[in-house]
Every structure is written in C-alpha cells, then in structure tokens.
Amino acid sequence: MTPSRPEIRVSGLHKSFGDNQVLRGIDLEIGQGEVVCVIGPSGSGKSTLLRCVNLLEEPTGGQVFVGGAELTDPDVDIDAVRRRIGMVFQQFNLFPHLTVVENLTLPQRRVLRRGKAEAARVAAENLRRVGLAEKADAYPSSLSGGQQQRVAIARALAMGPEVMLFDEPTSALDPELVGDVLAVMRMLADEGMTMMVVTHEMTFAREVADRVVFMDGGVIVEEGAPGQVIGAPRHERTRHFLSRLLDPAMADVEEETSDQVGGPG
C-alpha cells in the first residue's frame, strides 16, 4: 500500500537520556490508513520512538509531524495535537477511581467539552465496539487485563483520534487474553485507522501490518512488507532477533556486548 499522504512523519529524530543515546536518527513516514508494526529487541528504542510521536518524550533533535502539525515546534498547542492521537499503554493506565464508562466520558467532557448526553452516547458506542458494553458500571480493578486494555482502547477511540499509537499493548497480558485485544486492533485496522504498533506479536505483525519496521540500537535496521521483513529478513541482526523471538528455547547463551543500548525499551 502506498501512503496517500503521510499522517505521521518523523525526520532525523534523536533522543538521549543523559549520555545514553536511545534514538540515533530515525526517519519514518506513515501514510493515512496505514498500519505499521515496530519490532526489535528490548532497549532498541522502539517504545521511545512511539512516545516521541505524541511528545510524551521530548526529542533531543529532529522533527515530528502528525496530521500536518509539527509537534516539535516549541509553540505548538500540544494538547490540541494530542486530541488527534490516541495512545494505548502496556500497563493500560485506566483511571482506577472512575468506572469504565466514566473513564470514557470524563476526558470527552473535560477535554472536548462534549455535553453529558453526547459523551455518554459516544462512550456506549465505543464500549460496544470493543465488546464490553455490559461492563460500563464496573471499576477497572474488577476487570481482567484483557478487558482493561480493551477499555483503554475504547477510551482513546472515544476522543475520535485520527491516529492510534500502541505501546506493547499485549505485553502485560496473560497469554490467553492476548487474542481479544488483538481482535479489537485488527478490527480498527480493517476500518482504516492509521496505526503505529510497537509489539512482539509476530503473527499480528505478519497478518495485519502493511509494513514492518525493525529497530536495533536506536536506528531502523530494515523495513518493508511483513512477508519480507519477518519472512525473509535481509539483515543478520533481524534474522538473529527473529530466531530468538520465534524459537526462544533454541537460543544460545550469549556474551553481553558493550555496544548494546540500554534505557527504556
């Protein structure tokens, strides 16, 4: 699929935490309706890249554009731009003091200034989309991890985003709950949502993504169609990573190398 117009554009992105260079020059474009999966070993900088796209991390250098607005412009209205970007976290981050439906209505009312009735209608509609309409009045703590994550997706969708970012959305889930969350994400992809997904779910990447980006050591090592990057990787580093991921029981004990990039994954 060729991008019609870049919805997300990242150019020359650098990010350091102190002396630790986590991103070393990232260039990436994601077109409207495109689904891009970012894969790579932990510490490769993939989550940091995602968090730079909605400026949860302040880039040290380079530019980030979403929907034509430059987020790295110091005078940008960041809150206005973020309303167009939905974010889903590894740890769900639902608001525990609010019920499920309040988690969806409060941001609509406070941020978008929607009326009570409209917020409730949008909330109910999105809870139905993720299959949790009957949990509206429950508190997050009474839900399973998979249900919480689906509520978190519904909460982001209720704001009417043009882009959705997913930061390892299934990594904190019990294996049997992963499927429900991936099903919701696949539904969104089919509906034409622009999505950037940091994930370890290779099956999802292979089947749903339009493009797969492999990162290591703070740079993009290779990118392309899922069949190519996952099925027939060109780079040794990609092959190595995939073999360890797909068949962890067969991995050898390795010497730690000093050039590995630490910091948040």
Added chain:
Amino acid sequence: MTGTEKTELQPKKKGLTRRQKRGLSRGVQYAVFVAAVIAFAVSADWGRLQNQFAQADIAERMFPEVITLALKNTVLYTVTGFAVGLALGMLIALMRLSSVGPYRWLAGLYIEIFRGLPALLIFIFIGVAVPLAFPGTEIVGGTYGKVALALGLVAAAYMAETIRAGIQAVPKGQMEAARSLGFSPARAMVSIIVPQAFRIILPPLTNELVLLFKDSSLVLFLGVTLEERELSKYGRDLASQTANSTPILVAGLCYLLITVPLGFVVRRMEAKAQEAVK
C-alpha cells in the same frame, strides 16, 4: 544427616525449651504489669482525687453549656482551621512539585518555618504581631478568623507534605494517560491525579484533624470573649470559679468524645485501603 545431629533438634530433657522460656517470660511481664497497677491503685489517694476531680454536682452544672458552647466552638475552630490548612496546604504542595524553581524554594521555606515553630508562638504572632503590623485592619471573622488563620498556617505545613507524598504516590502512567488524551497539566492534576491522591492520604489527613482538634485549645492565648471560649478555656475558667478541677475532667472527656471515634474511623479507612491494594 546422621543420627546424632537429628537428636539435637529434639527437645532436651534438661532445661527449658524455647517455647517454655517464651511462656515464662510473658508470665513475668504480666505479673510486673499487674503489680504496678495494684501499687498505683493502692498508693493513690482516691478520696482526695475524687473530691477534686469528680464532683457530680459541679459536672452537672456544666451541662448543657459545655456542649452547646465549648464543644461547639472547639469543633468550629478545628473545622475552619482545617479548611484553611487544606486549601493552603494544597497550594504549597503544588508549588513544591512545580517545575518553577522559585515556587519550589518558597514552598520549601514555608514548610520548614511553620513545621519548625510551636503552634503556640504562631497564635501569639497572629494575636500580637499582625495587629501591630497592619493597624486598623481587622482579620475577617474576628477571633474565629484569627484562629482559623493560625491553625491553618500550622496545619498547612504538615498537610502540604502529606498531599505532596500522596500526589507522588499516584503512578506516573496516570499523568501520561491523561496528557495523551489531551488534558492540560493543570486539568489532569485536578481531574485525575488529585482525586486519587486524596484516597491515599485520607487516613493521615484525618490524623491531622485530630491534632488540630487539640491545638485549638491554644486559642486562649488570643484572648477570647465568654461566647468564644472552647473546651480547654471553658474548663479552666469554671475550675477557678468553683475552686475544683472537675470541669477539667469533663472537658477532657469531651475531647475524647470526638477524637476516639475519629481514630476509629482512621483505622477503618487504613484497613480498607490495605484491602484495596491487595
């Protein structure tokens, strides 16, 4: 492993086992405690004590005024002081967490000063220094305003630290989630972070209320009219009038009437908070 080692773990015939020693030690502790209570009870002059502290007719004469006036004023001073302290403490806590340096320093300075000074000195300061510095101006609410201010200034220093700790105890992901939904930092703080922080700090805040309840007795250093007297002042006045200390005892019991149930509520809340964490 070998037979000899195994037998060493079995209770030996001679001497006491550890369990028996523990039982003996506890028995001695109980005995000492009971002996101390008996010695105290026997040596005290109960007749004189009752004469001075437990005169039923004097106690009777205190009602209903001790409740309708003294206890009412104590509660009023405490609640207004708590309200001022909470508002000011909130402001200082937010300043302490601000990214603006001077705000942080100012808040730190305030906390260090007002946490380090005895409440008594602050009451005297409000009562004496403020009228001197701003002649002609009157603190809103007269004595009630002064007490609220003095108690509030003291309480704010402690509450600011409690509130700050509560805000910092809310996981970082909550602020990130709110910001990523488009909340401004201030709105996220008000709508998402502070409500969660208050759940965490409800028990220590209630403890602060109990402390203020007792500190409200310091109002007597401001000089109060008859109608403005609270429990301690009222008890002391009556004690000197009747040349008997029974009013002090009654006033003390009135304090306990409020603080004991409050302490019970705090423990209940702490237990519930423990439950919620699990």
